[in-house]
Amino acid sequence: MVPHLVTALTGPINELEQRILESTPVIERWFRLEWMEHTPPFYTSVDVRNAGFxxxxxxxxxxxxxxxxxxxxxxxxAVQAAMAAIEKICPEAKNLLLVPESTTDIFYLSNLAQLQRIFFQAGLNVRLGSLSNDIKAxxxxxxxxxxxxxxxxxIRSKRRLGLKHFDPCTILLNNDLSAGAPGILEDLHEQYLLPPLHAGWGVRRKSHHFKAYEEVAKRFGKLLxxxxxxxxxxxNQCGEVNFAEDAGLECLRSNTDALLAKIRRKYKEYGINEKPFVVIKADNGTxxxxxxxxxxxxxxxxxxxxxxxxxxxVQAGQTVTDVIIQEGVLTNERVNAAVAEPVVYMxxxxxxxxxxxxxxxxxxDENLNAPGSRFVPLAFEQSAQLPQPGVKPGASVPNRFYMYGVxxxxxxxxxxxxxEATDPEAEVYE
Structure with a gap:
């Protein structure tokens, strides 16, 4: 079943789709060269918004x-990608330890069952090791x-982490470490820990990510x-904000005003008759x-x-002191009349x-990652990697999915x- 999509069939998004489809060989070569220089995160999901423009x-x-x-x-x-990822990291791997969030939410646990299935089919023994003190057996x-x-x-020994009668080569975290990295995960020099500890929200900041994304987008824009x-x-970004004490709100106000003015200029340039908005988020929010x-x-x-x-x-009771003020992107996608946004898994x-x-x-113009949301599979008729050149923009589901994938x-x-920029073990050259 392919979801019934209602999207803009005219305007810049179709010109963008056309340009991306025409440039497929150039794009794929560019990605190939980038991955020769940079290591992709082990797994990633990305929320995408299609405003029509x-x-x-x-x-x-x-x-x-x-x-x-x-x-x-x-x-x-997913199984093929898991095989490729594990082969690069630890070709002789036979045991994978999956460390999840400490929750008994059934939907989340169903996610763990699916990950176990993927890695089992990729040829690994997979077991779940919980950080929760409530799990004693x-x-x-x-x-x-x-x-x-x-x-x-x-079970933690001096240099390794495992379970009773289970010694893994690789440890995969499915826990975003909002409260920081627990000591049991530190100093594991003999095992591969994926993603690395500095990918957790104890260290990571949305503003760092979108600064890096802006650099990537500029280079990609130049390419096309x-x-x-x-x-x-x-x-924009504001530090030292305290909502509970009304501190730092002047910074928030002036940066919001400046960003709204920039968005208005862009809307005027493209003839967009929408009211600009921004989304203020905790910089370490999850x-x-x-x-x-x-x-x-x-x-x-x-x-x-x-x-x-x-x-x-935010999550794990972490106090918000830094916020990112992000240009709001409308969603022009509907599934059966309900507002929708695609989420791409890699x-x-x-x-x-x-x-x-x-x-x-x-x-x-609202956040959809909220109670009451439901999920409709992207239902590939064909792989996202198989765009159909020559098909009118907006008319082909695989073409739209290919664009999401890009x-x-x-x-x-x-x-x-x-x-790479936040890796504490990376060498810094003056």
């Missing part, structure tokens, strides 16, 4: 959940559909002879928390106590699938730049 990533996740929303048809791609949890997962307590704004959300949509800088003076409280903390350097995040009660890979490349 602009197509841009708005969030990049380096510890993606939601693998359970990929259809069985997508699994062969192997704990089996039944899932809908007759599946189950078993969480086991981690196009304005990189069409694929790049502009942003899980759809700490997000605010603003259309006028004056709105910041009138935030309700409930809004300030919601913005003051492993190693390959697009392996994705889905639409759909929310019937949210508007085109944007997803640009964000993934930006993440690899970002991780």
């Amino acid at each position: 602009k197509l841009a990533p708005v969030d990049t996740n380096l510890y993606p959940g939601g693998w359970n929303h990929l259809t069985p048809e997508m699994l062969p791609l 192997p704990t089996k949890i039944d899932l809908p559909g007759g599946e189950s997962v078993t969480l086991e307590p981690l 002879g196009m304005d990189h704004w069409l694929i790049n959300p502009m942003f 899980g759809g928390m700490g997000i605010l949509t603003v259309r006028d800088a004056k709105d910041i003076d009138n935030l309700s106590p409930a809004t300030k409280e919601r913005m003051a903390q 492993m190693d350097r390959y697009v392996v699938g994705g889905f639409y995040r759909v929310h019937a009660e949210r508007g085109v 944007i997803g890979r640009l964000a993934m490349l930006a993440a690899s730049y970002e991780l």
